[in-house]
Amino acid sequence: MDWGLIDRYAKSLIKEAGHKIRLSFFDQIHIDSKSNANDLVTNIDKEIEQFFIKQIQTSFPGHKILGEEGFGDEINSLNGTIWIVDPIDGTMNFVHQKRNFAISLGIYQDGVGILGYIYDVIRDELYSAKKGEGAYVNDERLPKLEEDSIQEAIIGINARWVAPNRYIDHEKLLGLIQHCRGTRSYGSAALELAYVSSGKLSAYVSMRLSPWDIAGGKVIAQEVGAVATNLEGEPPSLLGPEPFIVAREGLHHELLTKYIVQKR
Amino acid sequence: MDWGLIDRYAKSLIKEAGHKIRLSFFDQIHIDSKSNANDLVTNIDKEIEQFFIKQIQTSFPGHKILGEEGFGDEINSLNGTIWIVDPIDGTMNFVHQKRNFAISLGIYQDGVGILGYIYDVIRDELYSAKKGEGAYVNDERLPKLEEDSIQEAIIGINARWVAPNRYIDHEKLLGLIQHCRGTRSYGSAALELAYVSSGKLSAYVSMRLSPWDIAGGKVIAQEVGAVATNLEGEPPSLLGPEPFIVAREGLHHELLTKYIVQKR
Structure with a gap:
């Protein structure tokens, strides 16, 4: 598996999704609720998840996808390569604040996390990591954490x-x-x-x-x-x-x- | 009193203070605590307050200043023109996060709030208002709030x-x-x-x-x-x-x- 390629692909997918989300503020957003009145979902959450799924399925047909809005695969085990995506984490903030939400993506191989991303769409801050190669925010390496009381x-x-x-x-x-x-x-x-x-x-x-x-x-x-x-x-x-x-x-x-x- | 002039002056003072705070991240910051171990103060809080006081005293010698760090006047009544300033509101965030803090300034005439400012230094967002003339974030007018349940x-x-x-x-x-x-x-x-x-x-x-x-x-x-x-x-x-x-x-x-x- 060429994880370097997948990493570059995932980053460009996330940036494009972020761009779509920022553009969505110029349109009317439709808000629904899911499990309870405060569990919000919008048409944008759904559209962005479908964008991810369509792209990943086309480029990596053997991979599975688990998405918050349920358009991906039904996942009962972590065998294989699985993309786990939340198109908008913090939908309530997305709706009420138009900030303080993120795209979250993890790519796992047989249950082991290989690639991870959190994209603060409004600040344009992409947190990313590749297993064994450290973590970054945009191009800046994140230092190892020190102990704290x-x-x-x-x-x-x-x-x-x-x-x-x-x-x-x-x-x-x-x-x-x-x-x-x-x-x-x-x-x-x-x-x-x-x-x-x-x-x-x-x-x-x-x-x-x-x-x-x-x-x-x-x-x-x-x-x-x-x-x-x-x-x-x-x-x-x-x-x-x-x-x-x-x-x-x-x-x-x-x-x-x-x-x-x-x-x- | 030329409140338009004071408004322009206050905005430029706040922007310059914000610039100084952003530059301070390149230097060593000294952290102390005040009333308790979690009530933090840094040399930057103090320097910025002193910057405000020096500038205001020079430009508006008749005005009084109440500042968080105590370098201003002792204020026992709201008579006269009073600048009430917090050089860094959210010092704990300033220290731990280098974001999510603000400069806060209110200018009061005989107890009536005439001008108000909150500057999110890292986002470069200046919330401001002049009594009777509406509120803004940067150049964008903030709409009247609607009722909410x-x-x-x-x-x-x-x-x-x-x-x-x-x-x-x-x-x-x-x-x-x-x-x-x-x-x-x-x-x-x-x-x-x-x-x-x-x-x-x-x-x-x-x-x-x-x-x-x-x-x-x-x-x-x-x-x-x-x-x-x-x-x-x-x-x-x-x-x-x-x-x-x-x-x-x-x-x-x-x-x-x-x-x-x-x-x-």
């Missing part, structure tokens, strides 16, 4: 997980809110993964993410030494929704042992 | 206020987290005010903000029809730290009556 950490976490919920002991999480330097919430898992990988956040936690939210960012995170797992400390399955945590290594351990305690 | 609202609120705290009944706030469309937290009150004024957030709430956090944004918010008050529904005093809420009008009322209930 809870006291100096800014944690990406949404206020909803601090409220009582069925996934974790929210009382333990209250301790984290008090002990860490600060919390932020941007409303795009992919961007928050990019922020952890580029040192803008020390960790990011969510109780329910889908494969397309994390597939691209996981490859990037690994290249800078961040650890991305479920709450058991195991790699995400990438086959369904799961709780997710990504953090610098020592912090990842401390968060999982002291603050983020799963309900049984 | 809780169900469709994205609320700017930090997770710390959802934890038990001495200001408000956090249980009531949990209802808001469940009922609203989503929450965000950016770590800069000034930027969050700019986001409310430009429709990217429907409301922003914090339990403790200082005059320099809100002085600029309050003028901008008013020009687009947002309401900015303390939790009693009264205008902020601008003389000391206070709880603060800014929202579209109907939403402001609903938030204060149903969800954000002050402890007595």
Whole structure:
């Protein structure tokens, strides 16, 4: 497999998709909801996913595609070469803010993440990584992350997980809110993964993410030494929704042992 | 008073300060803490405030200046012409992220906000307003805000206020987290005010903000029809730290009556 070729192809596909998204602001956007009233989807999410699928199927007919909007293949195992794509991660931001959303793409070979991309469309910032060859934002190499204490950490976490919920002991999480330097919430898992990988956040936690939210960012995170797992400390399955945590290594351990305690 | 002249002067001062801040990334930044370990200040916050003060004192010797870093005047009343400046709002973001911070400036005449500015230094976005003449982001006029329901609202609120705290009944706030469309937290009150004024957030709430956090944004918010008050529904005093809420009008009322209930 010529991964260098696939890398160049993927980058040009993402840039073209970003261009289409920016142009879409000049047209009327149609908004629907999916699983609940706040799970938004637009015609642009769908059109961009179909653009990805058509291009990939034409150029790499043997590859499989898993997409958020469901136009790709049904994926029950990670065997083979799989493109995992979220055409617009942070659709609510796309609709309300016209910024703070991203295209996310991960390319996996038999379950191993080889290429990862997160494209902040409005800032024109492309985070990318190739397994074993480091991570970049545009042409600039991202340095390996240094260790960080809870006291100096800014944690990406949404206020909803601090409220009582069925996934974790929210009382333990209250301790984290008090002990860490600060919390932020941007409303795009992919961007928050990019922020952890580029040192803008020390960790990011969510109780329910889908494969397309994390597939691209996981490859990037690994290249800078961040650890991305479920709450058991195991790699995400990438086959369904799961709780997710990504953090610098020592912090990842401390968060999982002291603050983020799963309900049984 | 020639407010048109002051407006042009203030804008050029802010742009020059922003330029100095961007250049500072090429030098070593010295970080200290103030009231607590997470209340950060850098040599750049101080230098930029001193730059503002020196320029304003030279050009407008009769005006008073209230600055976050304390180099300005001691202000016990809002009589006269007062420049209220935060050289870097979101210092923690400035230090950790090198983005997502702003210069905030409000110019008040006998307690009335006449000019307001929030400058997102890295995006090069200047939000500005002159009382009675509308609000702008760069050269683009910001439209009046439309009403918004809780169900469709994205609320700017930090997770710390959802934890038990001495200001408000956090249980009531949990209802808001469940009922609203989503929450965000950016770590800069000034930027969050700019986001409310430009429709990217429907409301922003914090339990403790200082005059320099809100002085600029309050003028901008008013020009687009947002309401900015303390939790009693009264205008902020601008003389000391206070709880603060800014929202579209109907939403402001609903938030204060149903969800954000002050402890007595």
